[in-house]
Amino acid sequence: MSNPNSNPALPAGAALADEFLPAERTLPILLARRAAALGERPFVTFADTTLSFAQVEQLAAASAGALLDAGIARGDRVAIMAANRLEFLQVFLGCAWLGAIAVPINTASKGVQLAHILTNSGAKLLVIDHALLPSLQSGIEAGGPVPDLIWTLDGTQDTTGKGLALQPLPVPGERAEAAALRPGDTIAILYTSGTTGPSKGVCCPHAQMFWWGVNTGRAFGLTADDVLFTTLPLFHTNALNTFFQALLHGCRFVILPKFSASGFWNSAREHRATVTYLLGAMAAILLSRPPEPGDRDHSIRAALGGGVPGRFHGPFQERFGVPLLDAYGSTETNFVFGSPIPSDHPGTMGYLIDGMEARVVDEDDTPVPDGEAGELILRALEPFAFATGYFGMPDKTVEAWRNLWFHTGDRVVREKDGHYRFIDRTKDAIRRRxxxxxxxxxxxxxxxxxxxxxxxxxxxxxxxxxxxxxxxxxxxxxxxxxxxxxxxxxxxxxxxxxxxxxxxxxxxxxxxxxxxxxxxxxxxxxxxxxxxxxxxxxxxxxx
CATH class of the missing domain: 3.30.300.30 (ANL, C-terminal domain)
Known part of the structure; x- marks a missing residue:
């Protein structure tokens, strides 16, 4: 049944929901099913390396074997602090195959924040870029624990002065059997900004990632011919979501190490990208560069524009020929709001999609009329489409999910035509880049x-x-x-x-x-x- 508040321009995601029954919405099953169907079709590209669907499935099983050999078991947390590189995905997929829990960490984390993440997650293994060892040192000096195992990328010399026992990332091992997982099992803990306290670890289940791929994919109208191109970091929801979009829709997933305004369009042309992802200031930064004759010489047909101010939408499409999709989601939720392409109300949140419920409420959780600002609260109709809580923080979980609605801390307005407009944040957080x-x-x-x-x-x-x-x-x-x-x-x-x-x-x-x-x-x-x-x-x- 369609949500009466949803955007009629967004097609339903029934096909994928029918293909993968609720119990099958786990990463090992998704990988195995796509590998069997698509085989040697190109799937993931990092730098000069491209892996097929079959190779990615094999990598997940072999990475799980290496983790098993190191004593990592189902439910163990494995922290990953690395840039966008194939080894990041290798460890993430190995954890998911085994039933261990990946803990991606922002590569800029250090000091008190990193100490808290290592303490709260209780990670048994840390996989880290060698260049980030000074950050690890600052976290240890701030009171963080030393993980039992530390695997480094690009070198094993201890530069921390802490006498750490560093080992190189082992080569993938023997193929491990996929764990018998359920859709509500946690695939990753993603740390998001605290407000009146330390960062909170969001427990993301397998099915949440499935629905990220379904919902974002249908907003873009993805097909197997699309090439999804991102420069966003894998330690955040957006790039992980893009991986699942590509997996579910049979697309190619191209990920660059980082965003470069000067090299963005050349890279998009090189990879024949059709869809890309621009958050916050990225569109404005691209617009700030001097116009070039080849600004429209690419194949990108649409871009995510979540958080891009409305005044940039028209100029961006006029100059680059790329319409922006307005959208809203969070680490705790999913793709919840989306617009037509291009957005009919540039710079807003879009319309509520099928499978979601939303209310705009006062401080007592009582709904306010259309046109009046209040806090946005959300819930999903599909099981495990949202996060299941904050790791090791039951009080914060109860507070955020009180009355069985997730409280976003965002003040919004629902307009009479059904589109939602962001006003500001009630929670004490700042969002930059x-x-x-x-x-x-x-x-x-x-x-x-x-x-x-x-x-x-x-x-x-x-x-x-x-x-x-x-x-x-x-x-x-x-x-x-x-x-x-x-x-x-x-x-x-x-x-x-x-x-x-x-x-x-x-x-x-x-x-x-x-x-x-x-x-x-x-x-x-x-x-x-x-x-x-x-x-x-x-x-x-x-x-």
């Missing part, structure tokens, strides 16, 4: 400095239409620190994207009657005189 940033983690880093009395982290808008990290700071002694000193204190302790751009030194904070800092007042005041901007000062944060 596709990354969710915990205000709490920024503040804890600042408060560790002996000269800082109080602080608040909050978002301010950038020229690209997204958030930048701003901090207001009260010093224990006047002139004890300069804004540059404050920024430099954060480097090496926070991911580069969380280091503040704007610094405001104040004599006192605006407070509520209960003595809490009124961050909305700081945000609403904006860039008042005296706000220091590190970009205007010409200071570049080290990665």
């Amino acid at each position: 596709g990354e969710n940033i915990s205000s709490w983690e920024v503040e804890q880093t600042l408060l560790a400095h002996p000269a800082i009395e109080a602080c608040a982290a909050y978002p301010l808008p950038s020229e690209l239409g997204e958030d930048e990290v701003a901090v207001a700071v009260v010093l224990k002694q006047a002139n004890a620190l300069s804004p540059l000193d404050i920024v430099m204190h954060c480097e090496g302790k926070l991911p580069y994207f969380a280091v503040p751009r704007f610094v405001r030194v104040v004599a006192e904070m605006p407070l509520t009657e209960n003595g809490k800092i009124r961050k909305f007042a700081l945000r609403d005041e904006g860039r008042v005189p005296g706000v220091w901007d590190r970009e205007e000062a010409g200071y570049q944060v080290r990665r």
